[in-house]
Amino acid sequence: MAVRRIDVREKVMARNDELAAEVRGRLAVHSIPSLNLVSSPGSGKTSLLEQTLDALGDRVRMAVVTGDVQTQNDADRLAARTDRLVQAVVTGGACHMDARQISTALDEIDLAETDLLFVENVGNLVCPASWDLGEDAKVVIFSVTEGEDKPLKYPKMFEQSDYCVINKIDLLPYLPFDMDRAVECARQVNPNLRFFHTSALTGEGMEEWYDFLATLAGLRQGAMG
Amino acid sequence: MHELSIAYDICRITEEHVGPEGLASVLEVGVEVGVNAGLEIDSLEFCLEALLGAPPFGQAVPKIDRLDGDELRVTYVEVEDGSP
Numbered sequence: 336m337a338v339r340r341i342d343v344r345e346k347v348m349a350r351n352d353e354l355a356a357e358v359r360g361r362l363a364v365h366s367i368p369s370l371n372l373v374s375s376p377g378s379g380k381t382s383l384l385e386q387t388l389d390a391l392g393d394r395v396r397m398a399v400v401t402g403d404v405q406t407q408n409d410a411d412r413l414a415a416r417t418d419r420l421v422q423a424v425v426t427g428g429a430c431h432m433d434a435r436q437i438s439t440a441l442d443e444i445d446l447a448e449t450d451l452l453f454v455e456n457v458g459n460l461v462c463p464a465s466w467d468l469g470e471d472a473k474v475v476i477f478s479v480t481e482g483e484d485k486p487l488k489y490p491k492m493f494e495q496s497d498y499c500v501i502n503k504i505d506l507l508p509y510l511p512f513d514m515d516r517a518v519e520c521a522r523q524v525n526p527n528l529r530f531f532h533t534s535a536l537t538g539e540g541m542e543e544w545y546d547f548l549a550t551l552a553g554l555r556q557g558a559m560g
Numbered sequence: 561m562h563e564l565s566i567a568y569d570i571c572r573i574t575e576e577h578v579g580p581e582g583l584a585s586v587l588e589v590g591v592e593v594g595v596n597a598g599l600e601i602d603s604l605e606f607c608l609e610a611l612l613g614a615p616p617f618g619q620a621v622p623k624i625d626r627l628d629g630d631e632l633r634v635t636y637v638e639v640e641d642g643s644p
Contacts, residue, residue, distance in 0.1 A: 337641035338587060341577050343634045347569050347591075430562050462562050465598040465630075491598060491630075 351466055354434035358469025361441055362452065368551045369452040371468050373492055374476035375485075376458030379502040381409045382535035383476065383544075384453060388416040390545050395552040396448055400424060400440040401455040402432040409455060420444060431462040434469055450552040460489040472497040479503050479510055483517035486524045493524040498531065500544065505534035563599055566632070567607035571617075573634045586612070586620040588638040593624055594631040601626060 346352070362369050372380045381401075388397060400422040401409045410423030422440040424432060437454060444452075454470060456463045464473075475496035477485055480503060486493040493499065499521050501514070514532070521528055531547070533540040574589050575582075589612060593599055601624060608622035625635075 339639050339641040341637045341639065343573065343577055343590075343636050345573050346631075346633045347566055347573065348632060350569070429565065461598060465562075491596060 355467040355469040371470035486521040590636040594629040596630040
């Protein structure tokens with residue numbers, strides 16, 4: 336039996352990467368900065384976005400695409416805070432979002448009337464790190480109930496993120512959480528991370544986050560002259 | 561956690577190279593997986609064995625090589641050549 340070997344050398348993620356590039360291109364046409372919010376389940380992504388929509392909604396036109404394995408609960412919570420469309424993606428069991436879902440969601444969003452795009456990814460600190468969605472940056476959210484060494488346990492997500500929000504700081508008085516060690520663990524994995532320390536519940540630390548987002552969205556207005 | 565969807569993508573890439581009619585003659589699919597690719601190798605191998613060993617494939621098997629880094633790619637496909 337003759338055997339023939341066909342040289343392939345093709346990246347398995349190539350198709351997703353092509354779609355991510357297309358998403359990036361569409362956002363660039365409208366100069367829309369985009370953030371992909373990633374975390375374990377229950378870190379406070381939706382709460383952070385609820386407060387963000389409340390605080391910045393009249394200054395920054397924000398679009399949100401939420402991903403959940405099941406239910407549109409997060410999208411419903413966010414839709415209550417904004418008149419703008421919140422796109423829900425139900426992944427039906429998949430542990431991550433992919434670029435095709437974002438591309439489809441963008442079809443429904445009025446990009447000409449959008450200053451900033453959030454993707455709220457599926458709560459999972461492993462798999463979403465492998466899928467480029469076409470975002471400008473990943474924001475990893477990490478709550479103080481999770482343990483200081485989480486960045487060492489899930490390094491890829493922290494490596495790939497540009498920003499780290501340490502959330503639920505209102506609980507610090509009740510927990511043996513060592514903030515310095517948590518920051519040190521995250522910096523060990525990614526020395527370039529920029530940190531925010533927030534409580535989406537009490538609002539503590541949220542001003543810096545809002546300023547950052549307003550500047551990000553404002554850069555767009557500046558770029559457009 | 562997403563090894564099955566990756567395994568389906570590997571089968572899709574294989575089909576792109578051999579065509580739908582060629583799937584039954586595939587003998588081996590070579591895959592390189594980086595240690596930081598976010599995949600559990602045993603699980604990926606299990607999924608690939610299940611997919612490659614059933615129609616429309618014939619009796620194909622995966623050959624997984626582990627590498628450093630986060631590479632994840634199909635390197636080759638071996639097929640039974642019809643010529644004597």
